[in-house]
Amino acid sequence: MLTYCPAVSIKNVRVSDFDFHLPPELIAQHPPAERGNSRMLLIDRNTGNYTDAHFRDFPSQLNEGDLLILNNSRVIPARLFARRAGLRTQHNSPAPTGQVEVLLTQPLGNDRWRALVKPGRKVPTGEHLIFGDNVLEAEVIESGDFGERTLQYAPTQDFFGALEQLGHMPLPPYIHRSEEDEEEDRTRYQTVYAGANTHGSAAAPTAGLHFTPEILEQIKARGVQIEHITLHVGLGTFQPVRVEDLADIRLHEEPYTLPAATADAINKAKSEGRRIIAVGTTTTRTLEHIAAINRIEPHSGTTSIFLQPGHRFQLVNALLTNFHLPKSTLLMLVSALAETEDQTITGREKILRAYAHAVGGKYRFFSYGDCMFLS
Numbered sequence: 001m002l003t004y005c006p007a008v009s010i011k012n013v014r015v016s017d018f019d020f021h022l023p024p025e026l027i028a029q030h031p032p033a034e035r036g037n038s039r040m041l042l043i044d045r046n047t048g049n050y051t052d053a054h055f056r057d058f059p060s061q062l063n064e065g066d067l068l069i070l071n072n073s074r075v076i077p078a079r080l081f082a083r084r085a086g087l088r089t090q091h092n093s094p095a096p097t098g099q100v101e102v103l104l105t106q107p108l109g110n111d112r113w114r115a116l117v118k119p120g121r122k123v124p125t126g127e128h129l130i131f132g133d134n135v136l137e138a139e140v141i142e143s144g145d146f147g148e149r150t151l152q153y154a155p156t157q158d159f160f161g162a163l164e165q166l167g168h169m170p171l172p173p174y175i176h177r178s179e180e181d182e183e184e185d186r187t188r189y190q191t192v193y194a195g196a197n198t199h200g201s202a203a204a205p206t207a208g209l210h211f212t213p214e215i216l217e218q219i220k221a222r223g224v225q226i227e228h229i230t231l232h233v234g235l236g237t238f239q240p241v242r243v244e245d246l247a248d249i250r251l252h253e254e255p256y257t258l259p260a261a262t263a264d265a266i267n268k269a270k271s272e273g274r275r276i277i278a279v280g281t282t283t284t285r286t287l288e289h290i291a292a293i294n295r296i297e298p299h300s301g302t303t304s305i306f307l308q309p310g311h312r313f314q315l316v317n318a319l320l321t322n323f324h325l326p327k328s329t330l331l332m333l334v335s336a337l338a339e340t341e342d343q344t345i346t347g348r349e350k351i352l353r354a355y356a357h358a359v360g361g362k363y364r365f366f367s368y369g370d371c372m373f374l375s
Contacts, residue, residue, distance in 0.1 A: 028368035031188040039370040048350030064223030067269040071205040072228040074194040077167025078104040082129035106234040111153040120147030200232035207280035227262040253302040260298035287315040307333040318375035
């Protein structure tokens with residue numbers, strides 16, 4: 001049985017301490033020409049030393065008996081456009097005009113979705129929205145801050161089929177293109193192992209975008225066990241940190257599922273002292289959440305866990321991840337994993353030094369960029 005170790009308070013650490021200079025030209029606007037053809041920075045958790053490599057070298061960094069855990073959530077074409085159809089209480093009033101943009105960010109069950117609506121000020125609670133030629137219809141049933149809305153969709157026979165017809169892939173705001181999402185994004189902004197029935201993410205678990213079926217087979221051939229969790233990436237991915245004190249950071253809840261096979265594999269790996277390697281921060285957050293609630297058994301739930309420096313990791317021993325935004329909670333998570341008990345520099349310093357090397361070496365950053373392996 002695991003005992004939850006709460007995060008140690010780190011005094012005088014601010015959000016601004018996780019800032020770094022990133023030239024805009026290093027932000028990847030397109031995926032590499034071939035999936036898996038990315039660079040990879042190897043970082044030693046204990047020393048902070050780093051080595052340049054390529055993602056094709058990733059299988060060689062794994063050992064027989066390692067447990068590699070992937071997030072198999074499927075990204076949906078979550079960016080939609082709707083026309084306003086008025087309030088239910090105003091049947092005799094002229095219908096409002098104008099188009100609004102809707103970004104679905106979290107499935108809530110029973111045809112309900114959390115979403116970001118732009119411009120939100122024009123879409124009050126009670127507003128009806130029509131998508132396409134009456135393909136989908138929704139009512140705004142709750143309003144939140146910064147354009148957040150809860151939508152109740154009218155029942156439809158194939159909701160996700162309708163999204164495929166109407167929706168656009170929800171590319172991050174730092175990808176700037178004349179044509180926005182393109183046809184290649186339908187496949188390249190999706191992992192090759194996304195589940196057939198795991199729809200729900202508003203953003204890709206980007207560390208997984210590097211994998212190809214061939215690389216996965218190479219990993220299995222080394223005697224590495226591969227299992228999956230599902231965490232639907234939601235609203236928090238699109239929201240900047242608006243506070244300065246780490247103690248004031250609150251993340252949105254995101255739904256996850258821990259399958260039986262993965263729970264069994266985790267328990268066995270822990271009992272045998274084998275490494276557990278997370279692919280992506282979404283996998284890391286899910287694993288540390290289930291450890292925190294001491295529930296390593298098959299179940300579904302939600303998590304809003306924030307992993308910051310001082311967190312004592314109970315399950316994750318190593319992490320494959322992309323390079324993250326300045327002052328982001330994901331950069332804080334990676335810095336937390338780089339912490340060691342006997343160290344002359346902090347995890348934050350280790351990671352920011354490695355990031356400075358990546359900037360100097362012109363690594364590609366963010367969703368379609370290169371990756372790092374912290375072990």
